[in-house]
Amino acid sequence: MVNHVSLSETFNKDEERVNWHDETLWWVRQKRDKAVWQIPEWEELRDMASQIKMNALSNLHDYLLQFEKNALANGMVVHWAADADEHNDIVYDILAKNKVERIVKSKSMLTEECHLNHFLAKKGIDVIDTDLGERIVQLAEEAPSHIVLPCIHKKKEEIGELFHRFLNTPEGNADPQFLTAAARIHLREKFMTRRVAITGVNFAIAETGEFVICTNEGNADMGAHLSDIHIACMGIEKLIPQREHLSVFLRLLARSATGQPVTTYSSHFVRPLPGQELHIVLVDNGRTRQLGRPDFRNSLKCIRCGACMNTCPVYRRSGGHSYHNAIAGPIGAILAPNLDMKEYADLPFASTLCGSCSNVCPVKIDIHQQLYKWRQVLTKEGHTPAAKTAAMKVMAGTLSRPAVYRFAGKAGRWFMRNIPWLTNNRFNPWYKQRDMPAPPKESFGDWYRKNKR
Amino acid sequence: MSRESILAAIKQNQPESEGLPDAKGFVPICYDNPAQKFSEVLTGIGGKIVSIESTGEIIDYLNMHFTEADRFATVLDGIPGLEKLILPEDARALDGIEVAVIAAGFGVAENGAVWVTEKEMHHRVLPFICQHLAVILDPATILSNMHEAYSKIGQDNYGFAAFIAGPSKTADIEQSLVLGAHGPKTMTIFLLSEK
Numbered sequence: 001m002v003n004h005v006s007l008s009e010t011f012n013k014d015e016e017r018v019n020w021h022d023e024t025l026w027w028v029r030q031k032r033d034k035a036v037w038q039i040p041e042w043e044e045l046r047d048m049a050s051q052i053k054m055n056a057l058s059n060l061h062d063y064l065l066q067f068e069k070n071a072l073a074n075g076m077v078v079h080w081a082a083d084a085d086e087h088n089d090i091v092y093d094i095l096a097k098n099k100v101e102r103i104v105k106s107k108s109m110l111t112e113e114c115h116l117n118h119f120l121a122k123k124g125i126d127v128i129d130t131d132l133g134e135r136i137v138q139l140a141e142e143a144p145s146h147i148v149l150p151c152i153h154k155k156k157e158e159i160g161e162l163f164h165r166f167l168n169t170p171e172g173n174a175d176p177q178f179l180t181a182a183a184r185i186h187l188r189e190k191f192m193t194r195r196v197a198i199t200g201v202n203f204a205i206a207e208t209g210e211f212v213i214c215t216n217e218g219n220a221d222m223g224a225h226l227s228d229i230h231i232a233c234m235g236i237e238k239l240i241p242q243r244e245h246l247s248v249f250l251r252l253l254a255r256s257a258t259g260q261p262v263t264t265y266s267s268h269f270v271r272p273l274p275g276q277e278l279h280i281v282l283v284d285n286g287r288t289r290q291l292g293r294p295d296f297r298n299s300l301k302c303i304r305c306g307a308c309m310n311t312c313p314v315y316r317r318s319g320g321h322s323y324h325n326a327i328a329g330p331i332g333a334i335l336a337p338n339l340d341m342k343e344y345a346d347l348p349f350a351s352t353l354c355g356s357c358s359n360v361c362p363v364k365i366d367i368h369q370q371l372y373k374w375r376q377v378l379t380k381e382g383h384t385p386a387a388k389t390a391a392m393k394v395m396a397g398t399l400s401r402p403a404v405y406r407f408a409g410k411a412g413r414w415f416m417r418n419i420p421w422l423t424n425n426r427f428n429p430w431y432k433q434r435d436m437p438a439p440p441k442e443s444f445g446d447w448y449r450k451n452k453r
Numbered sequence: 454m455s456r457e458s459i460l461a462a463i464k465q466n467q468p469e470s471e472g473l474p475d476a477k478g479f480v481p482i483c484y485d486n487p488a489q490k491f492s493e494v495l496t497g498i499g500g501k502i503v504s505i506e507s508t509g510e511i512i513d514y515l516n517m518h519f520t521e522a523d524r525f526a527t528v529l530d531g532i533p534g535l536e537k538l539i540l541p542e543d544a545r546a547l548d549g550i551e552v553a554v555i556a557a558g559f560g561v562a563e564n565g566a567v568w569v570t571e572k573e574m575h576h577r578v579l580p581f582i583c584q585h586l587a588v589i590l591d592p593a594t595i596l597s598n599m600h601e602a603y604s605k606i607g608q609d610n611y612g613f614a615a616f617i618a619g620p621s622k623t624a625d626i627e628q629s630l631v632l633g634a635h636g637p638k639t640m641t642i643f644l645l646s647e648k
Contacts, residue, residue: 130635156627180633181633216634225576247598262618264622266566268614270610
């Protein structure tokens with residue numbers, strides 16, 4: 001069965017790569033820390049961001065109407081999509097109506113969530129992802145493994161090979177500077193020749209009907225400003241009330257993501273260019289359902305910085321693809337079960353519940369507590385593996401009966417001492433990557449009885 | 454159209470309204486010398502600071518540091534040695550520009566960003582499509598933080614605007630930083646203090 005455990009095992013076959021992945025993401029986490037320490041009011045900013053998002057979520061109905069009204073007045077075309085299928089149909093209809101078959105797209109986790117590329121490919125539309133990392137995984141026919149660093153699972157030699165195959169770079173050249181320059185030339189030609197650009201949205205402002213896109217590469221701007229038709233796709237939770245609230249979020253986003261003081265470009269789109277069509281697609285796809293779950297609605301505050309992934313001891317060692325969901329890591333593990341409980345029942349268990357994710361979250365989502373709560377919901381709904389449920393029942397029975405507990409402890413110690421292969425074998429998942437501890441001579445209970453005075 | 458059903462579901466599921474945070478008593482970081490902090494931060498993110506006393510110094514600097522002088526362009530009036538760009542009908546024709554010289558409304562010390570609206574860009578794509586970007590900035594306009602920035606922006610009715618902080622960049626290949634992803638490979642800020 002494909003789940004987080006089996007996919008992590010695949011990723012862990014290459015120990016050197018796992019170590020590199022682990023250390024590199026931790027380095028990004030440390031860069032975040034250094035940036036944060038420059039801002040004495042950081043904790044207040046996190047509180048403010050969390051409160052602004054709560055205000056937005058608790059008044060989402062009115063803010064969406066306000067946004068729609070202002071966006072229409074600005075000359076945008078506003079679309080509403082209940083789910084991924086409707087979102088994809090809306091995008092395709094715009095393309096079909098204009099007889100467009102080749103488009104550029106900048107980073108949008110929402111379109112990943114909706115599997116837009118796959119859908120459009122089947123309709124014969126050629127989509128070029130223009131974010132360098134996304135272009136790399138697109139050439140490799142893979143999904144992004146991180147929301148901010150899409151190809152962090154790849155080594156430069158593999159990227160050099162891909163570019164040699166698809167962009168005719170010299171064989172064996174894996175220099176990041178050289179490869180980036182090659183991609184710049186390759187993608188500039190796409191910007192110059194394609195008429196439609198799809199982008200994501202980082203923030204949409206109810207008060208002004210504008211939206212903001214943050215990139216370092218400038219690819220969203222190159223695509224959007226050279227297009228005849230710009231389609232911006234956003235989840236409805238991207239809405240914030242007022243323009244001035246951007247000050248709080250733009251201070252938090254890049255520092256949390258990569259340790260930069262701000263992204264290179266924070267672009268504010270209000271009106272289309274003369275003669276240009278500007279579409280905005282507002283997508284629900286399960287968000288209203290999550291809004292109705294008091295324990296989990298905080299997850300909708302997420303601004304997609306990726307800090308929870310960079311700090312997560314499980315993510316760093318299991319890789320983004322082990323989460324088999326568009327959004328990986330701790331935040332992905334609390335968003336995914338809302339989309340499909342059965343499919344993603346394994347994800348809330350892919351955590352040590354250490355709480356590091358909650359500590360770095362710029363909008364103060366209680367991520368590790370939600371992971372714990374999802375475990376309870378999933379177990380109650382019968383989505384946990386039968387073996388695990390049975391084992392838990394045995395454990396609960398043992399722990400609630402002192403005599404059974406004492407006997408089990410004694411038996412365990414005896415077996416580990418006298419027939420060690422009973423526990424030290426490949427059928428025991430605990431033995432897989434570690435040695436079993438040496439069995440103690442006596443239990444704590446026995447020791448305590450002997451030594452209490 | 455699913456508009457009505459989405460709105461109805463939100464109305465039903467959204468929690469009781471909670472207020473916006475009270476910003477009273479919130480004191481963001483302020484710098485004694487914002488221009489100095491701005492220069493430090495911008496340099497740290499790959500930008501370049503050049504202090505000048507008149508716009509006449511710009512062309513000398515460009516000639517010294519860039520080639521292809523026939524492809525320098527500005528949208529500003531009265532920069533000695535630089536002809537004002539006539540916008541082509543098709544913005545794609547801007548692709549050949551080597552250095553674009555524009556002005557910014559103000560700068561932000563905490564992150565090295567400058568605020569540029571469509572008015573200063575003339576065409577939205579100009580500061581992105583050029584190979585190198587040069588921005589004239591009055592150091593007296595540099596603010597400490599983003600809160601001051603949005604107070605200054607207020608309800609300005611731009612059609613498009615952007616904070617730009619340094620050259621375009623990527624670190625997507627093994628986290629190795631490369632300047633010049635899709636946009637400008639360098640960003641030069643001319644800090645113009647006229648005497």
